[in-house]
Amino acid sequence: MTVNSVLVLGGGFTGLTSAIALALRGVENVTLVERAPAWARVGHGITVQGNALKVFQDIGVVDEILRRGFGADGVTLFHADGSVMMRLQTPKTGGEDLPATLGALRADVHEILVERALELGVKFRLGTQVVSFENHGDSVSVLLSDGTTEFWDLMIAADGIKSSTRPKLGITAERASSGLGIWRGVTNRLPEMTGGIAYPAPGDEGAYKVGYTAISATQCYVFVLCEPQRTPNDLPDWQEMKRLMEPFHGEFDWLRESLNESTYLNFQEIEWIFVEEPWHRGRVIALGEAVHAVPPLIAQGAAQCVEDALLIADYVTREGDLEAHLTEFQERRIPRIKGVVDASLQLAYWECHPGSPDAQPGRVMAQALAELVAAP
Template sequence: MPAVRNVLVVGAGAAGAATAILLAEQGVSVELIDIKPDVSALGSGITLQGNALRELRALGVWDRVSALGYEFNQLGIRLPDPNATVVAEISEIRTGGDDLPATMGMYRPDLARILVDRAVEAGAKVRFGTTYTELAQDADGVDVTFADGSSGRYDLVVGADGVRSWTRRQLGIDLETRSTGMGIWRVFAPRPAAVTRTDLVYGGPAFIAGYCPTGEDTLYAYLVEAAQDRSTLSPEESLQVMRGLAEGYHGPWDEIRESLTDPERIHYTWFETHVLDAPWNRGRVVLIGDAVHVCPPTIAQGAAQALEDAAVLSELLLAADRLDQDLWTAFTDRRLPRAREVVAASVQVGQWLLDGEQGDVPGLLAGISSMLRDPA
């Protein structure tokens, strides 16, 4: 018998939905809740590296992901000159194995819907627009009081509720989430025919100008600048700022820029980071995903690391016959060093740009990719 029979998972993002799938399909009673009103409210585009695709295949959703996403195996580097000169074409390491593409771009809400639908198919009970107000645990379980006044008792609560995790705060864990000094403009837009991979431009009006194809007709494009308070801008002003920055880039950017007409598609956020030291649990409540490690998107590993958390946690829970500190130690022994290294590399790439240094980005990425070829 697995270490848990019924589990509450808080947060229906990649980490939470994947945990719900893996436990529910093995007969564990799982409730998956999220404070958001619906899964469709999530984000714009996402880049998935091979190690993320490996976990998605294990979750039984590879066919659906492959049908909606855009696969590619190469990264291009361009100059910020009038010709958008290509100076390097890099074959990426297939971190998920040779039978999977190196990278896939897709529309983030599509991925979110696929994972939640799969959780329901696996037998999880999913509720949106729901949160809890109190956790009270003892040696045998966790009593949870929900915002609607209902309650339940669970063998385990999994806090997969993001960067500003309510569960982490409920546990009294003080974790500093800091800005790395960069901000990113993102837009979901039509894909020019010339865009068949991610191309990055370093320099020009922004630190990084890039794009990632997300489907036959779509991409998401992004511009990375020094972090600024953009909160006072109206949607129309935000659109003009992004169009203005994009004026410094050419090649496919000329078509992308002309398609930037809808202010509601423009989003701006800061790069943030944190890593929680072990342990990631307090008794029968455990934190995973962005609640414990956040990396800037400079090496596109956020979702991958969340999915790996879910895979390792579920594997250990299903193999053990009780919850004890040996299980939690095994969990963080497998996940913390790997996540810490990924976060450090993600931050380092941005710091080199902020400092104006010529860091060895290809060497750093090659080392991380080699590590990620081995399953978590």
């Protein structure tokens, strides 16, 4: 085996899935460091596409994720007045035995991954950061924030779009604004409300679109796409989200009125990055959103991250030259991720420029997802 010890930086979906996949492939020492001092059960919902569910199936957690979430095979598109535009079937990118998509709480998926990692013997060091690292041919020395220096066969940097590791690898690409901002929240839903997206009427100002995904038998994850910066007003978050949803009716009237001061809400500017430069230098490689993060318009961000995680475990446990394996891994990943990036940025442009004469979001979305049916 090429590596027997791996340090994983970052305790999100990419880092946890990488650690689990490495342990399943027999790597003796897998340790994950996370800067947060404790795992926090906070966060909004997430739409998990079929190809991500396939990865979760391969690492032995899909049954529990399916049990806690809510699976669906399509989404209803609405006009702003609440009338149905069309029912869009989502390609089954994970195979016929899995739902096309699944709505879930991020905290639930994270908790399941943590439990699986512990079950497999992955060691966690919370409240710990990587300060610096140095390659030494067949190993990498890592200085941690607790003052210790350790040697590892490989370090995986899964430290997200704001990665501090990325520039240390000589990567010059930087994250950029997509032109969009997003409000996210979790609220109750009616039984018949399984998933929908509503588009504004011509001339409406404010939200570019609103949508929701069922995440359990009684709850849903609701989102509002809007300008990248929060409107400067004195409204509390829940009232601002309600204001942006005012032009949307039908099911969205019910969702809007369900928001109150106790609703968990989050607003952020949507940024993106796509690194085509080498992701690795020596015995350190960056994965997931550290090297590719996209607007969530086809819900493929997390899916592409966990695909990275599953595949890197395969490549680094092969016999032979690790440098060649890391290069081959990236060469395999780039075309698939580029398709997601290109489609997501095109959709983001059309969201920011309503009325574009060439806009065909349904076609672009369907084509991008159809291309992901093939194995990664």
